[in-house]
Amino acid sequence: MARASNISPQTLSVLELLLESPRAWHYGYALSQRTGLKSGTLYPILVRLAEQGWLDTEWSQPEEPGRPPRHTYRLTAEGAKSARQRLAEFSSSRSKSRLRPASAER
Amino acid sequence: MRRALDRLADSVATRLVDWTCSRVDESRREWTGALSAELAAIDGGWNKLAWAIGGLPLAWLFRRSPEAQLESTHIARDPMGDQLPAVPRSSFDSFVLNVVSLVAWWMLLGLWIRTRFPDGFPGGRSEWRIGEVTILAGCLLGAFAAIAIRRTGAADVLAGFVAFGAVEFAFHLQFGIRAVQGGPAHFADMTAGILGVTFAALTENRVGGFGGERVWDARKVGTSLLRAGLTIRRNLGSWAHLALGMMIARWGGRLAISMPGNKPAAESISA
Numbered sequence: 001m002a003r004a005s006n007i008s009p010q011t012l013s014v015l016e017l018l019l020e021s022p023r024a025w026h027y028g029y030a031l032s033q034r035t036g037l038k039s040g041t042l043y044p045i046l047v048r049l050a051e052q053g054w055l056d057t058e059w060s061q062p063e064e065p066g067r068p069p070r071h072t073y074r075l076t077a078e079g080a081k082s083a084r085q086r087l088a089e090f091s092s093s094r095s096k097s098r099l100r101p102a103s104a105e106r
Numbered sequence: 107m108r109r110a111l112d113r114l115a116d117s118v119a120t121r122l123v124d125w126t127c128s129r130v131d132e133s134r135r136e137w138t139g140a141l142s143a144e145l146a147a148i149d150g151g152w153n154k155l156a157w158a159i160g161g162l163p164l165a166w167l168f169r170r171s172p173e174a175q176l177e178s179t180h181i182a183r184d185p186m187g188d189q190l191p192a193v194p195r196s197s198f199d200s201f202v203l204n205v206v207s208l209v210a211w212w213m214l215l216g217l218w219i220r221t222r223f224p225d226g227f228p229g230g231r232s233e234w235r236i237g238e239v240t241i242l243a244g245c246l247l248g249a250f251a252a253i254a255i256r257r258t259g260a261a262d263v264l265a266g267f268v269a270f271g272a273v274e275f276a277f278h279l280q281f282g283i284r285a286v287q288g289g290p291a292h293f294a295d296m297t298a299g300i301l302g303v304t305f306a307a308l309t310e311n312r313v314g315g316f317g318g319e320r321v322w323d324a325r326k327v328g329t330s331l332l333r334a335g336l337t338i339r340r341n342l343g344s345w346a347h348l349a350l351g352m353m354i355a356r357w358g359g360r361l362a363i364s365m366p367g368n369k370p371a372a373e374s375i376s377a
Contacts, residue, residue: 029144029157038160039144043137044167057136070147071140 007086010037011045015083018055018073022080025060025072046073054079115151119158121202126158126165134168204259211248211264218244238278242271266300273299 007015013035018026032042049055056076059069075083123145127138141161148154219240245267252261274295 027144027147028140029148032157032160038163039141039157040160040163040167043141043161043164047134047137068143068146070143071136 007090008045010035010041011049012087012090013037014042014045014049015054015075016087018075019080019083019087022075025058025074027070027072031073049079052079054082112151115155117151118202119145119151119154122155122158123161125203126161129165130168134164138164138168200259204257204263207252207255207257207260208263211244211251211260215241215244215248234278235275238271238275242268242275245271263300270296270299 014031014037017031017034028039028042028046031037031046032039035042037045046055046057050057050073054076056074056079058072060072062069123138123142127135127142130138138161141157141164145154145157148157222240223237245264249261249264249268252258252264
């Protein structure tokens with residue numbers, strides 16, 4: 001399994017949202033709406049997460065007749081664990097950089 | 107009116123997503139299929155259009171090889187294969203994208219000129235060169251950009267602008283700016299030049315379009331004349347179009363000068 005290195009803030013926002021309900025299936029449009037990411041940014045992120053084995057994908061049957069099936073996403077157990085770890089690392093690095101005194105940055 | 111615009115936005119969004127789907131590699135079809143399926147679930151034409159425009163980068167990020175693009179003539183919109191029929195590629199896609207490219211170029215160039223020259227181009231004795239060179243360079247860049255994104259129609263039109271701009275600049279350098287150049291003659295010349303180059307470039311891609319058919323059919327005079335014209339064009343090549351463009355320019359210029367209110371250059375200057 002490929003290791004996720006240098007996770008972007010956009011990817012973190014997607015992971016954060018998926019972690020809100022890790023066992024639920026999410027739609028692409030809803031993710032885009034809630035993260036504020038354009039579809040052209042969101043899908044490459046989802047592709048990368050799926051290829052890393054962090055994301056399960058499934059075609060769900062349409063809720064209304066005549067509509068095409070929709071692609072849905074949820075974190076795998078491995079993905080949820082890694083995502084939590086990444087988010088924790090990110091928040092701790094942010095708090096560290098906030099706490100660092102101004103003289104140390106020079 | 108509002109509903110009609112909403113439907114139009116919906117239609118353009120569908121076309122854009124179809125176009126995006128047509129450009130991606132087979133291995134990524136699942137993901138553009140997801141983009142397409144989401145489109146059907148979005149309410150409102152404008153929301154759909156925003157979704158479709160946002161997804162345009164996928165055409166480049168997930169693009170397939172040029173060889174694969176040439177082989178394919180159909181778009182499979184749905185990743186589940188047999189649940190939706192493949193949608194044939196439409197010339198409408200090409201037309202809309204060419205128009206969108208031209209409008210985008212026009213807006214970019216206009217925006218740059220507005221910010222660079224907020225009070226308009228300098229109008230002094232020699233500063234007109236700045237304006238003409240700026241527009242010429244903008245058209246040239248636009249033509250290259252259109253070729254790079256494979257919008258040949260937009261590239262043809264911009265090539266027309268470049269051809270006209272270069273000739274106009276050369277003539278202005280040689281003879282100076284004449285008062286009549288701002289009148290209808292200017293637009294007649296420009297239209298003729300652009301049409302000449304554009305028609306030549308566009309029809310050059312249609313070589314062989316009537317291959318294997320008889321040129322003349324007494325029962326279909328109109329179609330036969332069109333075929334005859336295209337056959338002549340194929341034989342004479344693009345130079346015929348350029349010559350035609352120049353003839354139109356000459357006639358257009360004379361007509362414009364003879365119109366009331368448009369004096370010949372010498373009279374305008376002396377006045």
